[in-house]
Amino acid sequence: METLDITLQLGQMLLVQTASELLTGTLNFVDPKRRIIELENPYDQRSNCQYNSPQILSFPQIKKLQIVREDEPSSNSNSCSDTGTSPTTSESHTSYNTAAARTPSSSPESKLVASEESDITLSTTELELIHEQLNSVVCITQTDQKYHKALADIRVQPVVALIIEPVDYGRTHRTSVMVLATYQTVYIFDIIAMGSIFREMKQLLEAERPRKVVHYSHKLVDHLKNRHGVKLGGIFDTFVAVSIVRGIKEPMTLIEAVEKILNINQIFFHSEAEDPLHSDIYKRPLILVMRLLLAKKAILQLKLHEHLLHKHMLKNFYSQCEIFSQTFCESEDATTPLEMQRKGRAGFQHIKRSAKEFEFKFNQLAE
Structure with a gap:
């Protein structure tokens, strides 16, 4: 692994996968010549464990890496010893992101890449709730x-x-x-x-x-x-x-x-x-x-x-709801309130039923 395919800057929140850990932490130090990075407040999401001290990782150790946030997260009250990996049982409040974007298959010596194949990234709040659930x-x-x-x-x-x-x-x-x-x-x-x-x-x-x-x-x-x-x-x-x-x-x-x-x-x-x-x-x-x-x-x-x-x-349904909801709010026409009468049909043109999307066969249900 000679180079990085992504730009690293101090203070970024990183997701780093090694052979045995899935760490999130703040990038505190990087040395391309020595091929190492240092993570501040490292959190192993796999074992639900917060480490007390920064963790130094060499490029060959790293299987996948992703930048998950630019701002620095808050600290977590849970802790493990510097070398321990057992799960904690207390409540977790770390601001971190466990959404590991899938990257192309690679060996430990291949380049670090940030995946563009992404469907969803869970929010920090969602992930904090997950770890609270795991502890209860x-x-x-x-x-x-x-x-x-x-x-x-x-x-x-x-x-x-x-x-x-x-x-x-x-x-x-x-x-x-x-x-x-x-x-x-x-x-x-x-x-x-x-x-x-x-x-x-x-x-x-x-x-x-x-x-x-x-x-x-x-x-x-x-x-x-x-x-x-x-x-x-x-x-x-x-x-x-x-x-x-x-x-x-x-x-x-x-x-x-x-x-x-x-x-x-x-x-x-x-x-x-x-x-x-x-x-x-x-x-x-x-x-x-x-x-x-x-x-x-x-x-x-x-x-x-x-x-x-x-x-x-x-x-498509939610998209139509959003469009329909905006029917009146941006209008400055003085007659707009008159269009809101009980039998008014303003905005109905935005509601379009797709036969392929909603195939409700009421006659079959009645049978």
């Missing part, structure tokens, strides 16, 4: 007060993320865990410890509301029906949504979809101590990295749903 995951092992409180919370939500593990082979494997996540809280239900999915949970899963955001619903529905006699209702499948939006029909796991659409690098889901993607989901008690993995998947599955629905699938 609720694990449920029995039908106690915590269980019923969780169901009461989930029941009043408009939409929740639903993850069941393992589900790759549908009905073949017994259920280990079920994760239901709201926009505020992630609930991990230990089905092995609980022994079953009970009646009140079945009713919640079969109801049309809250809508359940799932990935690969065909596998999950097969698992629930044949293992627990549950007919899942209110399905929003993020795999189907990605396939429609991108116009492709290729296998894509949830993590792969998050990487492609939200630009969150896969290393965000891994742990240096133990790779949860290859851990035993039936091992008890559930290890911390497994709980974090499940929570991250559920949280970002909701983000994926929100982005695909509102930024892509309803894009």
